[in-house]
Amino acid sequence: MGLRFILLVLLSIALMVLDYREHYLTPVRNLLTGIVAPIQYAVNVPIQFINDTSSHLSSRQTLLSENTTLRANQLLMEAKLQKLIALENENTQLRALLTSSTRSDNEHITVAQLLAVSTDPLMSEVVLDKGQNDEVYVGQPVLDASGIMGQIAQVGPFTSRVLLLSDPRSAIPVQAVRNGIRGIVLGKGALGNLALTDIPITVDIRVGDILVSSGLGGHYPEGYPVGVVSRVRHDQGGQFAAIEVIPSAQLDRNQPVLLIWPTNKNLSIDAPAIQSEHKALIKPHHADERKE
Amino acid sequence: MQSLSPRGMLVITLSLLLALVLSVLPLPKWALLFYPQWLPLVLLYWAIALPHRVSLGVAWLLGLLLDGLYGTVLGEHALALTVITFVAGKLYRQIRMFPILQQAFSMMMLIVLYQVILMWIQGIMGSLQDVRWFWVSAVVSMLFWPWVYTILRSCRRRFSVY
Numbered sequence: 001m002g003l004r005f006i007l008l009v010l011l012s013i014a015l016m017v018l019d020y021r022e023h024y025l026t027p028v029r030n031l032l033t034g035i036v037a038p039i040q041y042a043v044n045v046p047i048q049f050i051n052d053t054s055s056h057l058s059s060r061q062t063l064l065s066e067n068t069t070l071r072a073n074q075l076l077m078e079a080k081l082q083k084l085i086a087l088e089n090e091n092t093q094l095r096a097l098l099t100s101s102t103r104s105d106n107e108h109i110t111v112a113q114l115l116a117v118s119t120d121p122l123m124s125e126v127v128l129d130k131g132q133n134d135e136v137y138v139g140q141p142v143l144d145a146s147g148i149m150g151q152i153a154q155v156g157p158f159t160s161r162v163l164l165l166s167d168p169r170s171a172i173p174v175q176a177v178r179n180g181i182r183g184i185v186l187g188k189g190a191l192g193n194l195a196l197t198d199i200p201i202t203v204d205i206r207v208g209d210i211l212v213s214s215g216l217g218g219h220y221p222e223g224y225p226v227g228v229v230s231r232v233r234h235d236q237g238g239q240f241a242a243i244e245v246i247p248s249a250q251l252d253r254n255q256p257v258l259l260i261w262p263t264n265k266n267l268s269i270d271a272p273a274i275q276s277e278h279k280a281l282i283k284p285h286h287a288d289e290r291k292e
Numbered sequence: 293m294q295s296l297s298p299r300g301m302l303v304i305t306l307s308l309l310l311a312l313v314l315s316v317l318p319l320p321k322w323a324l325l326f327y328p329q330w331l332p333l334v335l336l337y338w339a340i341a342l343p344h345r346v347s348l349g350v351a352w353l354l355g356l357l358l359d360g361l362y363g364t365v366l367g368e369h370a371l372a373l374t375v376i377t378f379v380a381g382k383l384y385r386q387i388r389m390f391p392i393l394q395q396a397f398s399m400m401m402l403i404v405l406y407q408v409i410l411m412w413i414q415g416i417m418g419s420l421q422d423v424r425w426f427w428v429s430a431v432v433s434m435l436f437w438p439w440v441y442t443i444l445r446s447c448r449r450r451f452s453v454y
Contacts, residue, residue: 001348005378008352012374015367020417025366032360039309039361043316116318119362127363154363161363168418191321252320 030132033156040117040127040159047116108261110134112142114254115159124167124187128257131158136259139219143258147225147248148172148213152259164251165226166191174226175214179204182214185226191251194227196243201234205243221262225249296345300453304346307334307444308354316361325425328433331358332376332406336399337444339380340387342453351377365417372409376402392438400434 019025112130119125130136132155140152142162150170153163163170170187174196181203186195199205209229215222227245234241296304311334319327335354338346355370362369379402380387387398407426447453 001378001381004348005374008348008374009371012352012355012367012371015370016365016413019366029360029366032356032366036357036360039312039357040316043313043318047318117316117361118318118324119316123363125363254318 029154030156033131033154033159033161037131037156037158040115043117044115044129110259110261111256112259113256116254119161124164124170124189124191124251125153126162126164128152128160128162128259129158130259131156131160133157134259135261136160141220141224141260141262143224143260144249144253144255145258146250147227148220149249149251149257151219162257164191165194165247165249166251172220172226173214173216174211176205176229177210177212178206181205182216183211185211185245192246193230194245194247196229196245197240199241199243200239201241203241205229205232205241207232211245221260297453299451300345303447303451303453304338304342307338307447308350311335312354312357312361315358325428326432327429328436329403329406329429332373332403333399333433333436333440334444335373335377336380336402337440339377340384341445341448343381343384346377347381348374348377365413368410368413371413372406375409376406379405392441395441396434396437399437400430403430403433 015025019029110130112128112134115127115129117127119127128136128142136152136155138152138155142149142151148165150162150164150167152160154161164187165172165185166187166189168187168189172185173182174185175182181199183196183199183205186197188195196205196211207229211226211229213220213222213224213226225248227247229243230246231244232241233243308331311330314330331354335346335351339351351373352370355368355373356366358364358369358373359366383398387395390398404427407430411423411426
């Protein structure tokens, strides 16, 4: 028993070192993620079932009123979209006139669902129902309807793991919409509270400033909302301001999320899809549909 | 030592699987604080009741599964579960003799040890978050021990798992 104990402890430590320091164990980890996926789906099914049933049981009146609001919203969105397409064209033309490097906005997007399972309470991660089979890759940006949620940290065969912006290991380059000041937003471990760091106290950042992703670093796409500045504190004698940010995305809700395949990731599989116009419109994800 | 009956194997496997499922139930963050540590509780029961059946190898494999479910670094939960199972395996004769409350208290101490190992590893990895209230979960686990003990013992007797 004693010998076996020592062996297993050494084995665990070796695993941790190999996994964390060297990342040698990615295949093992992916295999393990595949093995536990049935457990996660098994937990998810009854909870989704309860959600679905409760929506079946909602009254006709609520459904009708919801339908009306959604229709109104859709009309509004379509109107905005028309304007956006016009602006996009104009923008491309202007950029062509300036002969500057073109910035393509035709990202490919697909919708994924959060699995209703809990992860380690000490980490800010969620599990998605899309994995390797859907060409999800590590580092891929994840959004919800109102902003950036985080990036894919690990991909299994049928599931993947999202590192939320609120995780202490997460950092995202941002710029303020009002004046273009750039900075980096870090997670602090609390879901509703991020930190904008390394901003000198002399720089003009105010409460209410909207921060969008700057696209620097080439990881996250440019121009998506990240958060709103909620508090700016200037410590006496400090060189940098302590700035708190409320994330735009709802990190604590169980909602459909969007996976983006940005154009600057030169993924060969997506090359034909990127060429076709207005791929930013959300489409259901089918491999054949993308290879038009 | 006679080998475990298939029925006994099924009972042990199902109870451990149920504990795994319970440990990934989706809960809001504040509720997780009051959520018992199901897998260590069930594992410790078997490690004390049947130390010759459920011991270090089982604990290590379960820990690896939990690492996969939680997305923690491989070997973290495996190490923690192996250590508490080892301690329980050394002390099972005493713990069996304890009255139920004292048993629950020793379970709490083992679960605190389990959590401290986890936090220690996450501290080294640099991903440790707010841990001021971690002990609440250990206390809740202690309150759950009498029920876990009674239910699993009656299962073990009814299906005569030895």
